[in-house]
Amino acid sequence: MTQISLKFDFANGERLGPGKVDLLEQVRAHGSIAAAGRAMGMSYRRAWLLIDRLNHMFVEPVVVTQMGGRGGGAATLTPFGETIVRRYRALQAKTAAAAAEDLAALEAVLRTPDD
Template structure:
């Protein structure tokens, strides 16, 4: 039986800010918060601790002039989190940048893929 084919090549977008960065992980966390309404549930879905998820949310909320995540303190209704309109726009624009960069590099990625050594090729 031959090994499964390797996954396709894909570019990874990361935007470096002074002392901080914005990448797929923070955007995925925002998407999970949007879907779950909770930082802890979002962190669990991504296999990270609440503390780590909270650190990333805090970093996101201080990177920009507007917050990406709005927090609701506990109480009768319990705590929770939701995306602000800015947070929604941040996801939309980041995903659009990913698509645009992949499209711009499609020809070169195809060339790299064609030149890539296959798993069953001899060294």
């Protein structure tokens, strides 16, 4: 099945796409930037830099962190971060619905792996 992947290049130069949104969802699922990065096959540093960028590109932070101690640190999506994920996924679903007929027509004329 064909997937729609959206990437937004905002007028101020910031970008939002599937990788950043997936990372936010992984932070929600794992409660940790490090664990979210591992789940996506990226380094903690890369994950942290992406979260830091997201936290600075919007008017409110999308993730809050708690310093580690014996049990390690924690990260949580803010209500605003949840809104960003929800809106991105809604746009993705609307785009897929609007493009379904044209995508089906394109898929119908694709070569198969056996061709």
